[in-house]
Amino acid sequence: MRTNPILNTDSYKASHFLQYPEGVTTVYSYIEARGPKDHDLLFFGLQMFIKSYLTTPITAEDIDEAEEIFTAHGLPFHREGWAYILEKHNGYMPIAINALKEGTVTKTSVPLALIYNTDPKCAWLTSYLETAILRGVWYPTTVATNSFLIKQQIKAALEKSSDDVTGQLPFKLHDFGARGASSQETAQIGGLAHLVNFQGTDTVSALPMARQYYGGDDPHFMAGFSIPAAEHSTMTSWGRAGEKDAYANMLEKFPQGLVAVVSDSYDLFNALENIWGDELKEQVLARDGTLVVRPDSGDPVEIVCQTLEVLGDKFGYSTNSKGFKVLDPHVRVIQGDGIYLNSLKDILDAMIEKGWAVDNVAFGMGGGLLQAVSRDSYQFAMKACAIERNGDIQPIYKEPKTDKKKTSKRGIQGVFEEQGQLVAKTILPEQIADSENMLKRVYWLEQGVPQITHLSFTEVRQQAEETS
Known part of the structure; x- marks a missing residue:
């Protein structure tokens, strides 16, 4: 059953296009598992989400359906914004996603992906997609991580007791x-x-x-x-x-x-x-x-x-x-x-x-x-970390006084290897494509056509073996 991409979100997202300050042209967000601290994490599943949900364009019928549902639901609908995406980008989402190589084993609190809009008229789109993208990452990564941790347990027991x-x-x-x-x-x-x-x-x-x-x-x-x-x-x-x-x-x-x-x-x-x-x-x-x-x-x-x-x-x-x-x-x-x-x-x-x-x-x-997993198993979140407003990059963040563990990262996020460990760093827009940045481009539009950096399942398995 086809899902209307415009409806693959949370209700309150429909009103957010009215909430950004004037002059915002880009919103940068990142995905991470916030904890437990220094816990191993095996990143997997983003490619499934991209191919399932981002390579199907929205249609005029999708826009009409979404407008009817959101209006009856009690929310404003950004018909102008979605019509622009349909006309200007053939219905494809003008965003870019940079991510770690799937299969990478890293620690919690390291960004797994950076997401941002590539059309200045669609700054509202980055966070609109949070519901779908985060779900496309947290669940497979959590299952892969738990399976990986069990593998380490069994491997240790085999090393003690087995000749094979x-x-x-x-x-x-x-x-x-x-x-x-x-x-x-x-x-x-x-x-x-x-x-x-x-x-x-x-x-x-x-x-x-x-x-x-x-x-x-x-x-x-x-x-x-x-x-x-x-x-x-x-x-x-x-x-x-x-x-x-x-x-x-x-x-x-x-x-x-x-x-x-x-x-x-x-x-x-x-x-x-x-x-x-x-x-x-x-x-x-x-x-x-x-x-x-x-x-x-x-x-x-x-x-x-x-x-x-x-x-x-x-x-x-x-x-x-x-x-x-x-x-x-x-x-x-x-x-x-x-x-x-x-x-x-x-x-x-x-x-x-x-x-x-x-x-x-x-x-x-x-x-x-x-099944016995949730988004809170590893405290997954997707958070906005920077905006471009009137030509300037401005870090943004949350820092709740009542729960400092929810403090988010500030500025555009990159990931670099230092002494055998992956670490997050704040970078400039031009550093997103830095060869040393481990968040590599995996999805983008090129002349209105979705582009994907494809990994085979064998390559994912090899990456998991190499980084574990």
């Missing part, structure tokens, strides 16, 4: 979040943000997003992978008395490769000890692949360790060079219930304490990955 850190890491966190997301678009955007860090997902709708918005040379590029897996409906359809048959059917229908089977429909430990570990043991060991057992209820820390102990007792294990136990390669575990940033660390710590290599377990994350 590089091979294990890309598939250690699987996205189970599609059904818990607020909309398909949320699942698409958040699901792709997760795939910057990992390659496992069940959020199918995220996969074409990588091709559509971050496509590279390979039109068949695949950003994420999954495996055949059971759910409770398929297992319980056999009835309680048919639990063994349900599991045996999975082994028969998927004789090779990885296959995941949820095993707690009735009694997890009966399934582990008697069905998998006894009645079907020979079939499991005869497979050309790996059975991934999924416990799906109970305290995650206890259940994961208990599951490993039973599988180790039934199927055996080896000890790697670091002294940690690794299950027979025919069996592994995936924990997909109750996984959050803090709970995952508790599971990893408990596994290592009990001598189990992290190789044995993968994790699935649902609502905690794609």
Whole structure:
């Protein structure tokens, strides 16, 4: 369903064209995550927003619809301004966006993007677009950041306990979040943000997003992978008395490769000890692949360790060079219930304490990955920092006496590397294009046509690896 770009804003924005002082020709704004202080942040998603929302021009019908709605809504409507954009710029937004390279890992409080109007008659436009642009940045960046932080946790645990850190890491966190997301678009955007860090997902709708918005040379590029897996409906359809048959059917229908089977429909430990570990043991060991057992209820820390102990007792294990136990390669575990940033660390710590290599377990994350986030998770904001008025650049800022943490940056913002860290600096307009400024031009108009500095998804992943 097409969204009218003029209506993709907050109500009060419609009146702001009347509120600027005379002589203002340019408004500069920046986007940042204000906190927590010195927290890592993985920037991602702006290119999706630009291609989705800025490359579609407004139409006369959009202007008519917006005028009718805003007027009935109780607000003034800047018909003259929108008609000018339609006539002068073919309906495209005359703004420029400069941003960090997507995939960059930096600290909070570093500007991620600078936005400003490029037509002096459209100074009101910069802040009008705040609602849409900020939403297009905060959500994917927050999901990508949380996924990145989990990746660092798992990587540290693998480095302690595994002989195969590089091979294990890309598939250690699987996205189970599609059904818990607020909309398909949320699942698409958040699901792709997760795939910057990992390659496992069940959020199918995220996969074409990588091709559509971050496509590279390979039109068949695949950003994420999954495996055949059971759910409770398929297992319980056999009835309680048919639990063994349900599991045996999975082994028969998927004789090779990885296959995941949820095993707690009735009694997890009966399934582990008697069905998998006894009645079907020979079939499991005869497979050309790996059975991934999924416990799906109970305290995650206890259940994961208990599951490993039973599988180790039934199927055996080896000890790697670091002294940690690794299950027979025919069996592994995936924990997909109750996984959050803090709970995952508790599971990893408990596994290592009990001598189990992290190789044995993968994790699935649902609502905690794609939905349990907000703009306040990292205190995202887009703030005006400078105006050009009567030919002069004037810094502007807010500094609330009642909350100094909300003090905004003053002056046009640039980002520069100093001693291996990115830092914000106030710059002059001519320094926006400085080769040392890390905020590079990613969107602008050229002879009325939108221009985009395109990044492939592979380049985004490489950037995340290089700057982490």
